Amino acid sequence: MRSRTRLNWRLIIFSAALILVTAGVVTWMILDKRAADLAAMATPTPSPALITAAPSSTPRPTPSPEPTESPVPTVYPTVRKGDRGDLVMIIQQRLINLGYLTGRADGDFGSRTQQALKDYQAVQGLEEDGIAGPKTMIHLFDGSSVPQATVYRMPGDTVYHLKPYCPLVHGPEEIRLSDAVRQGLTECPECR
Ligand SMILES: [Zn+2]
Structure with a gap:
């Protein structure tokens, strides 16, 4: 009877010790977990909002400058009596098409071409110099020519x-x- 009682006391003490140890381990685990959570909270992780609001390091695409309407410098060589070549032929053909010159364009700027050009200049309101300068050349080819009649x-x-x-x-x-x-x-x- 007595030994049985002592056995019971031992069992109770052992059980109590086991409970205490178990409780201590569980408490330690909980505290350790909380400490880990607190440590994680202490380390600020950038929120998505902050990432979005942060100034982008990628350079903003700079808008390419608008193509400026630069006037195309059109240089017309001046063609006059005595000149020969393809440009003379082109002018002659234009004067023929407009009725100011008859015959065939031969690329030789002679008196007939000069007179036809003067007639053209008279109708167009240009100076009658018989020279195909810039103004006359523009009129000849810009579609505003009035035909001879x-x-x-x-x-x-x-x-x-x-x-x-x-x-x-x-x-x-x-x-x-x-x-x-x-x-x-x-x-x-x-x-x-
Ligand atoms: Zn009339």
């Missing part, structure tokens, strides 16, 4: 007529448009 006028009248059957014309004489312009005649409003 036969027009009609009444002697003493201040208008020329595009139509020989214009009601305002009676027995007209035929003249060239370039000559009508030179004489200061204006286009008949009835003929438009």
